[in-house]
Amino acid sequence: MSIAMPVPDSETLAKRARIAQALRAIVPGEGVIDAPEALTPWESDGLTAYRQPPLMVVLPETTAQVSAVLKWCHAEGVKVVPRGAGTSLSGGALPLADAVLLGLGKFKRVLEIDYEDRVAVVQPGVTNLAITQAVEGRGFYYAPDPSSQIACTIGGNVAENSGGVHCLKYGLTTNNVLGVEIVMMDGEIVRLGGRHLDPCGLDLLGVVVGSEGLLGVVTEVTVRILPRPETARAVLVGFPDAEQAGACVAQVIAEGIIPAGMEMMDRPAIHAAEAFVEVGYPLDVGALLIVEVDGPAAECDFLIGEIARIADANGAVTTRVSQNEAERMAFWAGRKAAFPAVGRISPDYLCMDGTIPRRRLPDVLRRMEELSQEYGLRVANVFHAGDGNLHPLILYDANVPGELDKAEAFGADILRLCVAVGGVLTGEHGVGIEKRDLMPEMFSDADLKQQSRVKCAFDPELLLNPGKVFPVLHRCAELGRMHVHHGALPHPDLPRF
Numbered sequence: 498m499s500i501a502m503p504v505p506d507s508e509t510l511a512k513r514a515r516i517a518q519a520l521r522a523i524v525p526g527e528g529v530i531d532a533p534e535a536l537t538p539w540e541s542d543g544l545t546a547y548r549q550p551p552l553m554v555v556l557p558e559t560t561a562q563v564s565a566v567l568k569w570c571h572a573e574g575v576k577v578v579p580r581g582a583g584t585s586l587s588g589g590a591l592p593l594a595d596a597v598l599l600g601l602g603k604f605k606r607v608l609e610i611d612y613e614d615r616v617a618v619v620q621p622g623v624t625n626l627a628i629t630q631a632v633e634g635r636g637f638y639y640a641p642d643p644s645s646q647i648a649c650t651i652g653g654n655v656a657e658n659s660g661g662v663h664c665l666k667y668g669l670t671t672n673n674v675l676g677v678e679i680v681m682m683d684g685e686i687v688r689l690g691g692r693h694l695d696p697c698g699l700d701l702l703g704v705v706v707g708s709e710g711l712l713g714v715v716t717e718v719t720v721r722i723l724p725r726p727e728t729a730r731a732v733l734v735g736f737p738d739a740e741q742a743g744a745c746v747a748q749v750i751a752e753g754i755i756p757a758g759m760e761m762m763d764r765p766a767i768h769a770a771e772a773f774v775e776v777g778y779p780l781d782v783g784a785l786l787i788v789e790v791d792g793p794a795a796e797c798d799f800l801i802g803e804i805a806r807i808a809d810a811n812g813a814v815t816t817r818v819s820q821n822e823a824e825r826m827a828f829w830a831g832r833k834a835a836f837p838a839v840g841r842i843s844p845d846y847l848c849m850d851g852t853i854p855r856r857r858l859p860d861v862l863r864r865m866e867e868l869s870q871e872y873g874l875r876v877a878n879v880f881h882a883g884d885g886n887l888h889p890l891i892l893y894d895a896n897v898p899g900e901l902d903k904a905e906a907f908g909a910d911i912l913r914l915c916v917a918v919g920g921v922l923t924g925e926h927g928v929g930i931e932k933r934d935l936m937p938e939m940f941s942d943a944d945l946k947q948q949s950r951v952k953c954a955f956d957p958e959l960l961l962n963p964g965k966v967f968p969v970l971h972r973c974a975e976l977g978r979m980h981v982h983h984g985a986l987p988h989p990d991l992p993r994f
């Protein structure tokens with residue numbers, strides 16, 4: 498493990514039995530898991546290179562229980578790590594030895610569907626796909642569709658501001674969440690946003706979405722649901738190399754076309770996916786684009802023509818348009834299964850996540866290939882090309898000494914490259930622990946302190962998900978948070994507004 502985590506607090510470890518007893522009084526029955534052998538399934542999330550059994554797992558079923566657990570932990574100075582389905586690829590839900598792992602898996606109910614207002618109110622443990630399944634009978638769906646949608650929860654999606662294939666046209670989680678109920682670390686229950694389109698006051702909902710479990714625990718989510726478009730068609734376009742495919746993506750967007758989704762796979766990813774799902778991807782191309790358009794049939798026909806024209810101009814060697822719904826789904830099946838497919842050709846892989854301006858795709862893909870040669874590690878690219886959101890999968894073998902470190906160094910270089918070309922460290926997987934130590938590549942010390950002040954406003958004792966996102970945890974007092982003791986204001990001479 499090359500990423501250091503905060504040293505566990507010995508006082509908390511010493512009072513483990515008392516903590517379990519107190520939390521059992523709040524969440525009785527099987528709501529507290531503390532037997533060491535029962536903690537193993539919880540010791541990791543999707544970033545499986547990192548493992549750490551939690552102090553204990555607590556599985557509340559009601560907001561009142563979440564509030565009481567947090568209030569008790571706050572009073573006792575016990576840290577808490579929120580967890581949904583544990584599919585985070587950035588280690589956001591990685592447990593800490595001295596922290597309670599607060600699992601929201603029992604919050605599984607769809608509370609309300611309002612087709613007139615086009616919203617659904619759901620508990621945070623409802624999976625992303627289950628929201629669509631709950632409304633599809635009436636011709637609706639929930640647009641953000643991470644590839645992990647069968648497993649990941651909407652609470653995790655809110656925390657990570659997750660994206661997916663269709664976010665190019667329909668926006669990320671933040672554009673599709675209208676309101677949340679969150680419980681603050683001191684147990685206070687707060688509602689932000691609602692069914693209305695714009696929040697009143699400061700956009701605190703915007704702050705909470707993407708806050709990676711550092712500001713509060715989400716206990717209810719109100720999402721926008723959309724009517725299914727009349728038509729959706731997908732086009733498979735093969736190119737001799739990834740650079741030409743990247744240039745095609747940049748030109749499609751530059752010409753003002755916003756497809757419903759525009760994904761790219763390079764040669765290693767195409768071969769892995771085809772071997773896994775056998776959907777008929779061309780194997781003699783260097784890169785494949787899957788472009789989906791949706792809307793009225795006439796609009797789709799027109800856009801497909803335009804996309805084919807741009808693809809030809811960029812050297813496309815094969816173009817196939819889906820002729821029916823089964824074929825469209827088949828085109829996507831390989832893309833959606835690409836991560837597990839790559840898992841079959843390598844003992845381990847690291848899935849990186851950085852975002853770049855689309856016009857830099859060809860240069861970045863070329864440089865990534867050079868880095869692959871320099872590090873002697875293969876890389877497979879499967880990504881949201883339309884958003885410029887890269888997901889290089891670095892293939893390695895954890896059983897070969899030093900190979901994980903090499904893969905991490907390669908990954909760090911890719912993310913530095915993303916920042917250097919004007920992009921950002923993460924598109925949708927979050928910072929977590931994975932990119933924590935790279936934050937200074939993108940933010941100055943002053944930027945990071947300013948972000949820490951936001952954290953302090955929500956969680957001044959830094960008890961919620963510590964060790965994640967911020968490379969240095971400043972005590973809030975160091976950041977100038979004012980502490981009023983017995984009503985005596987510090988610096989009474991300063992004017993206050």
Ligand SMILES: Cc1cc2nc3c(=O)[nH]c(=O)nc-3n(C[C@H](O)[C@H](O)[C@H](O)COP(=O)(O)OP(=O)(O)OC[C@H]3O[C@@H](n4cnc5c(N)ncnc54)[C@H](O)[C@@H]3O)c2cc1C
Nearest residue numbers: 581582583584585589644650652653656659660710715925
């Ligand atoms: C095969 C695979 C494919 C993936 N594809 C995509 C993709 O296409 N797009 C994408 O964006 N991501 C993708 N991911 C990453 C992952 O699925 C998302 O980040 C997802 O949103 C995590 O949800 P989760 O329920 O598993 O959350 P967890 O992994 O349990 O937690 C993630 C973070 O959210 C916090 N959290 C969880 N629940 C709550 C809550 N109720 N309140 C407050 N904080 C909370 C945790 O503390 C942690 O920081 C993929 C992962 C895998 C394994």
